[in-house]
Amino acid sequence: MILAHLTKHWLARREQYSFASWMLCLARSLRVLAFYPQHRRLCRLDLVRNYVAAPPNDDLFHHLSHRDYLIKNLGTRARIACALHHYAFEDATFNTSYKYAVYRAGGLTLWQRSAGGSDFVIKLAMASRMNAEGDLTIAFEADGKCLHRLSFSWIAGSMAGVDSAMVPFVARNQGRWADSDAAFAAFEAAFPNNSPSFFCFAAMQGVAQAVGATQLVAIKGSCHPAFDAQDVKHFANAYDGFWKILGGVELPGPGYLVALPFYVKPLADMPRKHRKRAAIRRENWAEIGASTRLTLERKFKRAPTPSTHRAPLPETEPL
Structure with a gap:
């Protein structure tokens, strides 16, 4: 089973990568075989076997x-x-729908x-396999154009250096795309003095x-996996700066x-002159958060809490 999944991935990427990149991809993915028991366990999860492995996912x-x-x-x-932690948590927590x-x-x-x-929507979906900045992604779209995206995975708290059995780890915070000018203008008209990034984080x-x-x-x-030392300011603003605005406290780890x-x-x-528009912004965020919670609560297999979900592997050292 595992070798069949690897072969499918290698064949798909051969058409998309240069030969050198393809060989690197092949070499990296061969590490799967060195940890065969763990990946067999992964592949046996209902979520992975019947949903994640389904077409068009080839990785x-x-x-x-x-890398x-x-x-x-x-x-x-x-x-x-x-x-393993991410997919075991998802498999144990949510239903088939x-x-x-x-x-x-x-x-x-x-x-x-x-x-x-205009139509505005926030969706939760499996993240693209072409990047590795989280296994799930929250996308905010206006008229079909993505204005912002957050990607994350469920990981053991010990991996992130916090005292929790499970913690969402947000690894992607990406803003608007080049072809979204009209969609962004529609957003600003519908939600003045607001930001797509806060809409996404309210859903997160x-x-x-x-x-x-x-x-x-x-x-x-x-x-960040794509961090570029030549673009320190961009990464500092898009990540560190945004988390600090939200009250984030820097940890010793990542x-x-x-x-x-x-x-x-x-x-x-x-x-006083800013209070009314601030209150409206917060009403939008509260509405998004409440809608998200209600939607997911309807999808539970059983009501979970972080204390009842243990990591599928033994405790590891902080990252």
Whole structure:
């Protein structure tokens, strides 16, 4: 079974990569065989066997086939531990309708609204196998154009240096695309003085709170898989700066600890002329969070809490 999945991945990537890149991909993914028992366990999960492995996904082991996964320079054993924890948690927590929507049907709608002739939607879906910045992705779209995206995985708290059996680890925070000008203008008209990044994070908060999480860990810019030392300012603003706005506290490891609900400045501490629009922004975020929680709670196999979900591998050292 495992060799068949690897072969499918190698054949698919041969058409997409240069020969040198393809050989690197092949060499990286061969590490799957060196940890055969762990990957056999992964492949036996209902979620992986019947949903993640379904077409068009041709990379079942993207935690090893990429140069980096979740965190720059993350070791092989830690990658496998993170992937196993994520899929075991998803498999144990959510029902078949969730699995089908998220992993096979293009995404589960968490929130949607029509305003000013435009349609806005936030979806939770399996992240693209072409990058390794999290196994799930939350995308905010306006008229079919993506304005923002957060990607994350469920990992053992010990892996991120926090005292929790499970913690959402956010590894991607990406803004608007080049072809989204019209969609962004529609967003600004419908939700003035707001930001797609906060819409996505409000949904991320709802996802975490739905399973009982009271905190999450978000990656430092310098630890991002795509970090470029020539572009330090961009990564610092997009990652570290954003997490700090949300009240994030820097950890010794690869991330920032963000308590939930995320920090917002008290309205009483704001200039009176700004309070009304700030209150409206927060109403939008609260609506998104509540819609997300309710949507996911309907998809539970059973009501989970972080204390009842243990890592599928023995405890590991902090990253």
